[in-house]
Amino acid sequence: MRKHTITALWEEIPDDADDLVLVRGGFRLYLCLCGTHLADRPAAELHAAETNQCTTCLGSAIEEIVPGFSQECTACAGTGRRKAQLTWELAYVEAETMITVDLVRTLIAPLTGPFQLSQVADTVRSTLGLPVGRLPVGPRVRDVLRQLEAAGELTLVSAPDELLRGTTVVLYRDPYWQHVLGR
DSSP states (O other), rough: OOOOEEEEEEEEEEEEEOGEETTTTTTEEEEETTTTEOOOOHHHHHHHHHTTTTTTTTSSEEEEETTTTTEEOOOTTTBBBBHHHHHHHHHHHHHHHHHHHHHHHHTTOOOOOOOEHHHHHHHHHHHHHHOTTTTTTHHHHHHHHHHHHHTTTTTEEEOOOOOEETBBBEEOOSOOEEEOOTO
16 A cells, blocks of 8 residues: 655755746645655645545644644544544534524624633523534634624734744734624
8 A cells, every 4th residue: 555645845956947936936746655746735745645645734744834834634623534623524514504604693693802702602502502622612702703803893802822924924823803882
């Protein structure tokens, strides 16, 4: 059985650079353990899908968010496998149908002060009677809260937990929101 894990490599500009993609002054190459050279990210994702690897982490189980900051892949639950990724995607679609914007809006309406993502996710889980791990409740609630923030109904009141790349790429672990005053 051939092993398939795709690694992204930064290389100096080679003499035969016709088929490579220029990215920020260097070239990014993709190489699979099976020996296949892949010219760009779409080719790497296609090879990953064809070999039943996660198309986000390319089978490595580690997702590089920005250079120097990696975490266990959230798309495949750190397995590196396509089946786990597809299962998660289907569960998220199911969560989208169950956890609506109106449901979250109703549950947070009585809250007068700042509230945490985890607090709202726990409330949604108990309201719907979902056991822990049944659906990706936290990620769906986060997306709904961000949607309400973009609509001007909520404001994010947390400071970032980590600055990954200055103030342009930041990490919030369990952020706080509150209702916009006067709405």
